[in-house]
Amino acid sequence: xxxxxxxxxxxxxxxxxxxxxxxxxxxxxxxxxxxxxxxxxxxxxxxxxxxxxxxxxxxxxxxxxxxxxxxxxxxxxxxxxxxxxxxxxxxxxxxxxxxxxxxxxxxxxxxxxxxxxxxxxxxxxxxxxxxxxxxxxxxxxxxxxxxxxxxxxxxxxxxxxxxxxxxxxxxxxxxxxxxxxxxxxxxxxxxxxxxxxxxxxxxxxxxxxxxxxxxxxxxxxxxxxxxxxxxxxxxxxxxxxxxxxxxxxxxxxxxxxxxxxxxxxxxxxxxxxxxxxxxxxxxxxxxxxxxxxxxxxxxxxxxxxxxxxxxxxxxxxxxxxxxxxxxxxxxxxxxxxxxxxxxxxxxxxxxxxxxxxxxxxxxxxxxxxxxxxxxxxxxxxxxxxxxxxxxxxxxxxxxxxxxxxxxxxxxxxxxx
Numbered sequence: 001x002x003x004x005x006x007x008x009x010x011x012x013x014x015x016x017x018x019x020x021x022x023x024x025x026x027x028x029x030x031x032x033x034x035x036x037x038x039x040x041x042x043x044x045x046x047x048x049x050x051x052x053x054x055x056x057x058x059x060x061x062x063x064x065x066x067x068x069x070x071x072x073x074x075x076x077x078x079x080x081x082x083x084x085x086x087x088x089x090x091x092x093x094x095x096x097x098x099x100x101x102x103x104x105x106x107x108x109x110x111x112x113x114x115x116x117x118x119x120x121x122x123x124x125x126x127x128x129x130x131x132x133x134x135x136x137x138x139x140x141x142x143x144x145x146x147x148x149x150x151x152x153x154x155x156x157x158x159x160x161x162x163x164x165x166x167x168x169x170x171x172x173x174x175x176x177x178x179x180x181x182x183x184x185x186x187x188x189x190x191x192x193x194x195x196x197x198x199x200x201x202x203x204x205x206x207x208x209x210x211x212x213x214x215x216x217x218x219x220x221x222x223x224x225x226x227x228x229x230x231x232x233x234x235x236x237x238x239x240x241x242x243x244x245x246x247x248x249x250x251x252x253x254x255x256x257x258x259x260x261x262x263x264x265x266x267x268x269x270x271x272x273x274x275x276x277x278x279x280x281x282x283x284x285x286x287x288x289x290x291x292x293x294x295x296x297x298x299x300x301x302x303x304x305x306x307x308x309x310x311x312x313x314x315x316x317x318x319x320x321x322x323x324x325x326x327x328x329x330x331x332x333x334x335x336x337x338x339x340x341x342x343x344x345x346x347x348x349x350x351x352x353x354x355x356x357x358x359x360x361x362x363x364x365x366x367x368x369x370x371x372x373x374x375x376x377x378x379x380x381x382x383x384x385x386x387x388x389x390x391x392x393x394x395x396x397x398x399x400x401x402x403x404x405x406x407x408x409x410x411x412x413x414x415x416x
Contacts, residue, residue, distance in 0.1 A: 073364050073378035075412035081400055082106075082113065082124030084408045088185075089400050090140045091390040094148075096167070099390050099398060102129070102140040102150055106408070110135050110152055114167060119393030121411070130161045130171040137185040142166075144194030144215035151177070151186050151198060158186065158200055160219075177210070178202070178222060187235040189243055192264040199235040199245060207233050207247055211266070227257050227273060231282035239288050240264070246284050247273070248297055254280035256297060256307075258316065276316045279305040287333035289341035289367045294319075294333075296343065302328040304345065324375075330386045338395055341367040342414075345375075346384035346401075360384045362401055366416065378414070389414070 082105065083089045089103035097118035103126070105111040110133045111126035135152035143149050146166030152159050158178040161171045178200070186200035197211040207227040210220050227233075231248035238244050242261040249255055255278035262268040281297030288294075293309040295316065303326050306319030324347060331345045343365050350359040358380040366373045385402035388409070392398055397414040 073376050074415045075379050075399065075401075076415060078379075078401075078410045078412035079121075080124065080408045081411035082126045082408060083111070083400070084108070085385055085402055085405065087136065087138060088386040089388040089409060090138050090150075091388045091398070091400065092141060093390055093392065094142050094167070095146055097393060098167075099392055100140065100142075100148060101126075101388075101400075102138050102148075103409070104135070104138075107132070108134050110138060110150070112140075112148065112150070112169070112171070115392075119396065124411075127169045130174050133159065133174055135159075136183060139186050139188040139198075141188045141190055141196055143196055143212070147216070149188070149196055151188060151200075153181060153183065153186065153200075156181055156183070156203060177219075178208075182230075184232045187233055189235045189237055191237070191243060191266065192241040195265070197235060197243060197266075199233045201229060201231075201233065204228075205230055207245075209235070209245075225259075225273075229257075232284070234284045234286050236286045238293070239291070242266075244286070245270075245273075246286055246295065248281045248284050250280050250282040250300060252280070254278060256281065256284060256295070271314075274314065276307055278307060278318060279303065281305060283330045285331040285333050285343065287335065287341045287343065287367070289335065289339065290369050292367075294341070294343075294367065296331040296333075298328060298330050302326045302348075304328055304331060329384050332387045332389050334389045334391055334397055336391055336395055336397070339368075342389070342397065342416075343367075344387040344389055344399060346381070346387060348384040350383060358382055362387065362399075364414070364416075379412075385409075 083103035084106055087104035089101050091101050093099050098115040100114045102112050105126040110129045112129050113126045116122045133154055135154040137153040138150060140148055140150045147163040149162040158181045159174045160177050161174050164170045164172060180203040182201040182203055184201045186198055188196060188198050190196055194215040195212040199207060199209050202208055205228045207225045207229055208222045210222050213220055227247045229247045231250050234246040236244055241264040244260040247257040255276045257273045258276055259270050259273040261270055279299055281299050283298045285296045291311050295307045297305045304324045307316040308319050309316045327348045329346045331343050334342045346360055346362045348360045360381045361377040362379050363375045363377050365375045381403040383402055383405045388400040390398055399412050399414045400409040403410055
């Protein structure tokens with residue numbers, strides 16, 4: 001199948017030119033500055049210098065004034081998704097190329113939905129998963145038989161369910177996995193052989209893992225890694241098909257712990273964890289592109305810190321320390337089929353919810369060979385929440401955005 005990139009489009013936002021907030025003024029100056037650039041791409045070192053050149057004052061005027069491309073990002077076909085806050089939807093593309101979504105419906109209980117056909121959406125139809133459950137965090141993935149497995153954190157309890165058949169709207173009853181966990185989002189990833197593995201945080205801050213003992217088979221007992229955190233761990237599969245575990249540290253010693261499997265599937269064990277020094281971060285986003293690994297950590301105040309690793313090198317180097325200085329949501333990576341890597345976040349300048357005021361901006365940046373592009377705004381909102389995003393057919397990327405605290409997440413097609 002031939003995959004093509006969607007051409008960039010310009011976005012018209014009535015009334016934006018008349019806005020008088022310092023946020024809008026900063027963005028306007030950034031676009032004017034970017035229009036004079038003769039090259040669209042800049043090296044990461046140049047981006048670092050430019051981003052660190054300004055002070056981080058109390059006004060969004062100093063949040064980032066960089067827009068080095070004259071082409072704008074945009075979203076189209078924005079429609080209510082049927083999923084509601086405070087649960088951030090978990091979205092992924094299944095083995096049949098259809099996008100699946102797990103989150104909370106209008107009644108606040110865990111629900112699931114799927115595209116009727118690959119690349120196409122119908123009317124939102126969130127189906128309640130198993131017996132109704134109100135949860136704060138959900139993660140989901142397909143097992144080796146194509147059944148969707150869902151983990152949920154409800155209060156201090158970790159639960160699991162799975163479909164009775166691939167793509168079925170019928171799920172088994174919830175199973176209690178651990179009754180003493182921290183209110184943190186777990187992380188679910190697939191080994192090379194299809195066995196799913198989960199990382200979560202116990203009520204005492206201990207990072208624990210459990211895994212399927214065979215593809216689509218039974219689950220192991222919880223294993224205590226010995227690592228501690230007051231944040232949210234990330235479990236991801238790298239370009240060498242090994243799982244990697246990233247554990248943020250929001251208090252001293254700050255930075256994050258990092259470990260990876262010695263070989264795919266983990267049967268040869270894991271390397272001892274190394275501590276990567278850096279800012280006090282409570283959530284992490286990890287992405288792979290251009291034979292590099294990028295880690296974006298978010299602090300309690302919403303600052304974003306960056307670390308990067310080249311090839312299979314075990315050592316991470318510090319990147320720009322203030323891509324955003326405050327007030328962002330947790331970053332989200334999307335690996336595109338054409339090799340690009342997108343990262344999404346939102347900057348919130350809303351001191352309090354105002355239903356008539358758009359006071360927040362969603363941003364995206366892109367990594368290609370040679371480094372990162374600058375962060376660029378692509379839509380405005382009245383509120384922000386963590387972004388959920390997934391790659392679909394023909395390089396279409398769907399993002400789930402919150403535009404109002406009382407409204408559902410909007411599902412939008414992201415264009416570049």
